[in-house]
Amino acid sequence: MEKTWPVWIGGMLGLAAIAFAFATQAGVVNQWHEAAHYTARVGFPLLIHAYVARPLVELTRSELAKYILARRKYFGLGFAVAHTIHLAALITAIEVSGEGKGIVTYVFGGAAYAILYVMAFTSNTAAMKAMGAWWKRVHRVGIHYLWFIFFQSYAGRMADPEQAMVAIPFTIIALAAAAVRFTAWWKSRQRKRAQADS
Template sequence: MRGTKFPLQGWRIVGFSALTVGTMVAIIWLFHGIDEQGMRMAIRATARTSTILFLGAFVASSLHKLWSTPLSAWLLKNRRYLGISMAVSHTYHAIALSGLWFVTAGAAPSSNPLGLFGYVLLFAMTVTSFNRPAAWLGKRGWKILHSTGMHFFWLGFLFEYSFKLPNSMLSYSPLVILLVLAMMLRLVASRKQKELVA
């Protein structure tokens, strides 16, 4: 498969993502303090890094079906590691959310049931990204779990950013556009695949 010339491959992607997002959070807290403002900034920043990593895994297969390029080949080859990197980023996000609740003495809203369900899904998807748990779950079960999880997160990100559009169009509209384009890409690739099979 083409795309091996990219320097980051496999677990290096996860390590790089963990280091980069962790450093970003540390810098935010260093310059803005470990208080409500700092926690909210870390929450927003890690939500964005999680979204970008998620989108890389979300479009990998569809993009490669439509345009076989070194970049799409790299995304397809490493989508597992992009997904795990998204889980790492969202772990930082959970830490920041917990930190917000702590620094506000519980005044900040606690996690909603859908948010908690999302973390359960993310945990299950991460665990089954490894060979032995994936084999135990089975091919059909794996496909159902990961398809459900990917669409759940896509919808969750889209809803969250769309809801915030009136407050900051400039900040959130690019993310909404990227999410919509990603779904359109998957739909076009799926339709093309069905036409080829037919």
């Protein structure tokens, strides 16, 4: 439990987001519509923790960064739990409203869930050994893709006055996380160059 708490947090936040939507919204359609929004939002911080865990350690060597890195897998699994609840809320919202999504949303959103579940089900030592070098490739591409899905979703809503209050800070957080990863990658590259030249 000491290390796995992000998984439980993911489940509790996802369910709390649905409860909050039902407590604050009127009408079943609107309740499920907002539940889909809220469940996506509560999972986002868990993804960001997993996204920046190792780069933060490389950049800061702080105890907090090491604490996050030690639980990176569980932050990822917590996000998977929260986002599964989001998927259920989203499907229900589509069903009760009768309003479908565009083909682009289904294709790219479906790919995100496929990647998410591949990563979740291979987050163990046995899968890591069986997949070899492919394990790191799959997880690296996967987490970048999941980051991108959130980034483009929130960045695309910044101009909407009704959604800007959430879209702008979440976009900034996504960009800051990407900056952390890029900075860590750049510094690692510079160290390798210096070692090769010495």
